[in-house]
Amino acid sequence: MKRLDQTMTPLFTALKDYHSKNVIPFDVPGHKHGVGLRELADFIGDRVLEVDVNSMKCLDNLSNPIGVIAEAEELAADAYWADYAYFMVNGTTAAVQAMIMSVCEPGDKIILPRNAHKSATSAIILSGAIPVYIQPEINEELGIAMGVSIQEIERAIGKHPDAKAIFLINPTYYGAISDLAGIVKIAHRNGIAVLVDEAHGAHMHFHPELPESAMSVGADMAAVSMHKTGGSLTQSSVLLVRDGIVDAKQVRTTINLTQTTSASYLLMTSLDVARKQLATNGQEMIENVLTLVRDARDKINKIDGLYAFGKELIDTPGVYDFDETKLGINVRKLGLTGYEVYDILRDEYNIQMELGDNYNVLAIVSLGDTKENLDKLVDALYDISIKHRRDEEIKLKKSILKNPDLIVAPRDAFYSTKHSILLEDAVGEISGESVMVYPLGIPIIVPGEKITKDIVEYIKFLKEEEVVLQGTQDPYVDYINVLGIE
Template identity: 60%
Template sequence: MRRIDHTKTPLFTALKEHMNKDVIPFHVPGHKYGRGNPELLEFFGENTMKADVNGMEDLDNACNPISVIKEAEEYVADAFGAEEAFFLVNGTTSGIQAMIMSAVRPGEQIIIPRNAHKSTIGGIILAGAIPIYVPSEINEELGIAMGVSAAVIKKALEVHDFAKAVFVVNPTYYGAVSDLKTIVRSAHRNGTAVLVDEAHGAHMHFHDEFPLTAMEVGADMSACSTHKTGGSLTQSSVLLLRGNMIEKEVVKQVLNLNFTTSASYLLMASIDTSRKLMATKGEEMLTETLELCRYARKRLNEIEGVYAFGRELVGTPGCFDFDETKLGIHVRRLGITGFEMEKILRKEYNIQVEMSDIYNIMAIITLGDRKEDIDKLVDAVADIAKKRGVHEVKNIVYMPDMPELIVSPRDAFYSPKRAVPLEECAGHICAEMIMAYPPGIPIICPGERLTKDIIDYVKLLKEEECQMQGTADPYVNYIRVLGRSVGE
């Protein structure tokens, strides 16, 4: 196998060479290097508009790459320790759905943790798969879902030994990492493929102080959001494959079902350059990133009433390892919710965090962060804490129990539906997803029975003005359930 020179960028270089040729464009996109949209040209600049081109001989074609895109994908596979890699321009959502559709056929089972992203449910619906949900561990003090226990996965494989795939999140949104190596071993002994959502772990392969990745422990496929933590443009991701449990040709066929025939060269070139960056300078840059993370936690934990959780969680249920770039800040003792904290930071201090929940806010620290920005965040949290003071916390909100699956997600998706007021939904079978976004983890999925606890939890999130998604009613006053309306 030829040695790859990661200082090179096959696709990005070809794109720049194409731009320098000043080819007269009688092809889409219709803005023709921006001349057809002067306002956009003025704002984004000539290079951006000239780089927004379509597939042609010197630039290859993403749907069937044979030259520079194929070469760039080979570079990605080598950098991430995979055997094959595929560019994605519809985010890791498309990669997760492609993994499930490649590994599981209609009617076959997939073992999946309850805290999986909504795209996983979409993949299950598209594949016609039957989900076997397993509980994630819950840290009740922090009020967050952690990883899934390897023992829980092993037990599920014993009960459902015909399951075609196990799905794992590595790491979770909050940074918790499951014992992925043990999970892979258990699954492979059963002849079951392992699919890994590494949307928030694209950086982990490039520094030894981060948890092991899916490819490093022998998982079959993973999807990585290079745009989240690897430096590429929003919506760009990669799908990684190794081993022979899932055929490359099957993956390509699945991707071509929903892959755009007009893949953005801006997005693909950004993957090419971010791969170069991570492969050549990733270790050095991530060392600085880790220093910032540790500096931030140290300062935050000196603030009374604030807890920035981190590696001390390793060894607790559901946390085999921890990704330190996920800066979770627990604010319950300040007498405010994470939702309120996020709003205060944005409106009064001009700081936007990644997400919030009832008790926490979460900031993601990446290659692009600076010490002065960390100081502004810490100083803002300290100022808020000083104004709020420390409160004795009595009421703890627990997440509702995992609901009962009555109908397969696909059957629920295609069944007749009717809208029912939220207060009257208990006992009905849900026909849509309900989730807080971010992180996009469903509270309930299609085919599951609604309970009073779930309804009360949704009401609480609404009261806190949390952003809710997944329902036909944008205000979540009505939920679609299975069954026909009167008169149908």
């Protein structure tokens, strides 16, 4: 098959041509090339606002692309070995929702791990699908969920052969990879579509030493956060589709149900340019990323009390492969929680990590990182290991990441009559809303699930650690909505 010329940037080129013509704007947006919003223009630069424009003939329209946007999407599909690519400007959340809503009708079953992002839960509510949750493997020493096993997938299909789709994560937030190729074969043998949340894997397709991407192993759809590790602007994403089980035309129709009709050309052109960079120079750039992260991981592992986990986890439960660009660091032997180290790094060393949890902090190492900055992280961690170490290490607690009982379908629970009660009084009740930690965005409880004592205690612990919690109507999560009339 002849590949397309990946040096081309049709949308970006068209936008530059539009800008060069100095068109007089009597259309939206109302700031009119930044003239009407000088304070922002003075801070971020005139050109940014000069190219913040609306859809027009020369720039195509994302809702029905037949020009330069269509050409840019075709190049993206070619770069990722997909049949179709759709630009998304509502984030990968919208892409995940479009995947599930394209395949699942009300009442259809979808198999997915319990550590799926909240966007999958939202899509289940929107589509009316019935979730069949499977248990990801848990690394109790690290206190985190890994991938799912082939055996768990086979058991789920055996119990639910009528499932329409399997939803998987490739990779997990911490870099764990399931045997995606094996799962695709099993699913397709049973006529089940494979939908992949590849939010943290935009880069993997472009280097041979990284795990395989969803499209390269034959998955039916993949939601790819180009902005996370692919270099595009925040909120820009790509939804990749393979012809066959999935109807690509239906996917486009589904996207248009929820995606804005006023798509940002800043976001779309960043996708165009980021795709070109990955396709033409990605291997070299990612080679540099791997060199940096491997060096940092080696140095961190020489610091007493720290463990930067990596490819040695391969062949442990739930880890078929591992994305080395995820620099997860276990800190519990310092006597500190990951939440504490996260705050110390930010407050005392001006270093922003991606997240902290009970036992770990996570750094995402990607195209824009430098040796200087990684050395600063290593030096800060060494400093923390001396200045902040406590005598007693954090004791391991058995993970509570076991599936709560689903009593009511999420869509039905979401639309049911609810009332608010104190969190500590909610044990045994059916939740009417989600509770999740952010970042991660993985729900602790979702609508329709039974609230247990362990879940209440875990949420209270997170509040004590001043972790950012989301999902409840009460911003402080002192109260939670449960099903039923008060």
